Amino acid sequence: MHDLASENAVPARVLVIEDEAVVAIDVCHRLRRLGYVVAGQADTGEEAVRLAGELAPDLVLMDIMLAGQMDGIDAAAAIRDRYGVPVVFLTAHSDRATLRRAGAAGPYGYLIKPFEERELQSALEIALYKSRMEKRLARSERLTAVTLRCLGEGLLTTDETGRVVFANPAAETLLGVGAAELAGRPLAEVYQATMDEADGPNGREAATLHRTDGRDVPVEQTVSPILDGRGQSIGSVLVFRDMTHRREVERALRDSVDNLRLTLAETVNALTVTSEKRDPFTAGHQQRVAALAVALAARLGLGEDEREGIRVAGLVHDIGKIHVPSEILAKPEALNAMEMGIVRDHSAVGHEILKDIPFPWPVARMVLEHHERLDGSGYPKGLSGRDTLLGSRLLAVADVVEAMNSHRPYRAALAREVALDELRSGRGSRYDADVVDACLELFLQDGYRL
Numbered sequence: 001m002h003d004l005a006s007e008n009a010v011p012a013r014v015l016v017i018e019d020e021a022v023v024a025i026d027v028c029h030r031l032r033r034l035g036y037v038v039a040g041q042a043d044t045g046e047e048a049v050r051l052a053g054e055l056a057p058d059l060v061l062m063d064i065m066l067a068g069q070m071d072g073i074d075a076a077a078a079i080r081d082r083y084g085v086p087v088v089f090l091t092a093h094s095d096r097a098t099l100r101r102a103g104a105a106g107p108y109g110y111l112i113k114p115f116e117e118r119e120l121q122s123a124l125e126i127a128l129y130k131s132r133m134e135k136r137l138a139r140s141e142r143l144t145a146v147t148l149r150c151l152g153e154g155l156l157t158t159d160e161t162g163r164v165v166f167a168n169p170a171a172e173t174l175l176g177v178g179a180a181e182l183a184g185r186p187l188a189e190v191y192q193a194t195m196d197e198a199d200g201p202n203g204r205e206a207a208t209l210h211r212t213d214g215r216d217v218p219v220e221q222t223v224s225p226i227l228d229g230r231g232q233s234i235g236s237v238l239v240f241r242d243m244t245h246r247r248e249v250e251r252a253l254r255d256s257v258d259n260l261r262l263t264l265a266e267t268v269n270a271l272t273v274t275s276e277k278r279d280p281f282t283a284g285h286q287q288r289v290a291a292l293a294v295a296l297a298a299r300l301g302l303g304e305d306e307r308e309g310i311r312v313a314g315l316v317h318d319i320g321k322i323h324v325p326s327e328i329l330a331k332p333e334a335l336n337a338m339e340m341g342i343v344r345d346h347s348a349v350g351h352e353i354l355k356d357i358p359f360p361w362p363v364a365r366m367v368l369e370h371h372e373r374l375d376g377s378g379y380p381k382g383l384s385g386r387d388t389l390l391g392s393r394l395l396a397v398a399d400v401v402e403a404m405n406s407h408r409p410y411r412a413a414l415a416r417e418v419a420l421d422e423l424r425s426g427r428g429s430r431y432d433a434d435v436v437d438a439c440l441e442l443f444l445q446d447g448y449r450l
Contacts, residue, residue: 011035011036011037012036012037012058012059012124012128013036013037013038013039013055013057013058013059014031014036014037014038014039014057014058014059014060014061014124015038015039015040015041015042015048015051015052015055015057015059015060015061015085016028016031016038016040016041016042016061017041017042017043017044017045017047017048017060017061017062017063017066017072017075018041018043018061018063018090019043019044019063019065019066019067020063021043023063023113024041024043027061027090027120028041030117030120031061031120033117034117034120034121034124036124039051039055039057039058040055040057043066043067043068044066044067044068044070045066045068045069045070045071045072045074045075045078046068046069046070046075047068048060048062048066048070048072048075048079049070049075049078049079049082052079052082052083052085053082053083056083056085057085058085058086058128058131059085059086059087059088059108059124059127059128059131060076060079060085060086060087060088061087061088061090061111061124062075062076062087062088062089062090063089063090063091064089064090064091064098064102065091065092072089072091072102073101073102073104073105074105076089076102076105076106076107077104077105077106080105080106084135086108086127086128086130086131087105087106087107087108088107088108088109088110088111088123088124088127089102089107089109089110089111090111090113091110091111091112091113092112092113108126108127108130108131109123109124109126109127110123111123148166148168149168149169151168151170152170152241153170153239153240153241154167154168154170154171154173154174154175154238154239154240154241154242155167155168155170155171155237155238155239156171156182156187156190156191156237156238157226157235157236157237157238158187158235158236158237158238159234159235160233160234160235162186162187162188162236163184163185163186163187164182164183164184164185164186164187164190165183165184165235166183167179167182167183171240174209174217174219174240174242175190175191175209175211175212176211176212176213176215177190177212187236187238191209191238191240192209192210193207193208193209193210193219193221193240194207194208194210195207196208196218204220204221204222205220205221205222206218206219206220206243207219207220207221207240209240217242217243217244218242218243218244218247219240219241219242219243220240220241220243221238221239221240221241222238222239222240223236223237223238224236224237224239264312264359267357268312268315268316269315271315271316271319271353272286272287272315272316272319274319274322285318285402285403285406286314286315286316286317286318287314287315288402288406288450289314289317289395289398289399289402290310290311290312290313290314290315290317290398291311291314292314292398292401292402292439292442292448292450293310293311293313293314293391293394293395293397293398294307294310294311294314295442295448296394296397296398296435296438296439296442297310297391297394299438299441299442300394300434300435300438302390305360305361306361306391308361309359309360309361309362309363309366309391310361310366310391310394310395312359312361312363313361313363313366313367313370313391313395314395314398316350316354316363316367317350317366317367317370317395317399318346318350319349319350319353319354319367320345320346320347320348320349320350320351320352320353320367321343321346321349321350322349323342323345323346323349324342324343324345324346325342328342328343329343344371344379344380345380347367347368347369347370347371347379347380348368348380350364350367350368351364351365351367351368354367361391362389362391365389365392366389366391366392366395368380368381368392369381369383369388369389369392369396370392370395370396370399371396371399372387372388372392372396373396373426373430373431374386374393374428374429374430374431374432375429375430377430378396378430386432390432393431393432393435394432394435396431396432396435397423397431397432397435397436397439398439400419400422400423400431401419401420401423401439401450402450404418404419404422405419405450406450416443420439420440420443420444423436423439423440424436424440
């Protein structure tokens with residue numbers, strides 16, 4: 001029995017066109033026995049064309065010699081052109097002239113009378129399979145054509161000689177040339193571009209397209225070979241897109257970022273000046289601490305972005321001192337316990353001032369922790385070990401060295417060696433050992449000066 005011809009397991013519907021009644025009855029009987037559905041029956045070419053349109057069969061089994069004015073060959077051509085229904089010729093005429101004329105109608109097969117049932121089934125199955133494959137291919141080609149035409153990117157396809165065989169509407173627009181003018185011309189003639197970058201975004205090449213009207217357009221482009229089943233090149237496809245708008249957006253974004261950086265720098269500078277106005281004796285202290293901390297970070301191999309975050313934190317690490325009374329900051333003698341407690345609050349106050357500012361680095365936390373010590377003897381939280389950020393530990397060392405080398409209201413500046421001895425004695429206990437080593441090398445080997 002027939003194994004259900006269609007892909008959806010539905011028996012194929014066959015229209016039978018035969019002018020000999022006995023033969024027509026026999027053919028219909030055989031079709032039903034094989035599992036097909038007889039969609040209809042006629043004995044003229046005119047009726048065959050009409051029923052093909054009304055019944056939409058899966059296949060037409062057609063005799064060449066028919067009653068009426070239209071024979072099977074003319075009917076088959078009309079059915080093909082109007083409805084795209086596959087036709088298998090059923091005929092006793094096998095002379096060369098008839099077959100040549102029948103071939104022009106595009107049949108999907110021939111059955112020469114008399115025929116056996118297995119020949120009938122084979123001919124119909126082959127015709128149905130061929131028809132399904134052609135419909136799939138046509139559908140795929142239509143989808144591909146629509147997709148390529150709707151594509152926002154320009155697309156040019158060439159043959160093996162490098163001549164354009166297809167251009168989508170986007171390519172016409174970008175090149176300023178119609179598809180009719182592009183077809184058959186060498187790709188190098190219609191698409192002239194200068195390479196800007198070999199590796200653009202998504203692996204594409206950045207280039208400048210030179211249009212025939214003299215206008216230059218920034219584009220991203222990709223060229224790929226078209227290979228046959230043996231891996232041989234049969235052409236190439238060029239995909240390109242206009243990057244004008246994207247470049248404008250990127251430029252505006254860069255300008256915006258530059259403005260934000262400038263605003264950030266001015267904000268940090270204002271905070272620095274504000275804090276130092278309260279304590280003229282330590283003017284420049286935050287800048288020097290920031291510079292030393294950045295130098296230490298560079299020696300430890302930290303990246304540019306991390307160093308910038310440490311620099312900003314260094315510039316504002318004493319911003320919290322604005323809450324300390326001026327008489328305490330300028331007191332020319334040692335502070336008592338209560339005064340020292342007020343001064344020590346400056347780390348927490350600085351954190352409160354800075355915590356809601358959306359810095360791209362943990363500036364507020366570094367300001368909070370810059371007086372913490374590894375052994376837990378620091379303030380304000382008495383953190384120990386490596387509970388603090390590396391940036392905080394860098395600022396701690398830089399702050400100690402700069403403070404000991406600077407004048408204070410209650411003492412003169414200490415010698416550099418005193419500050420370095422403080423680092424040596426606290427190495428690994430109060431101060432981070434790696435940071436201390438970097439600082440000693442910076443001063444003793446590199447000749448760094450505050």
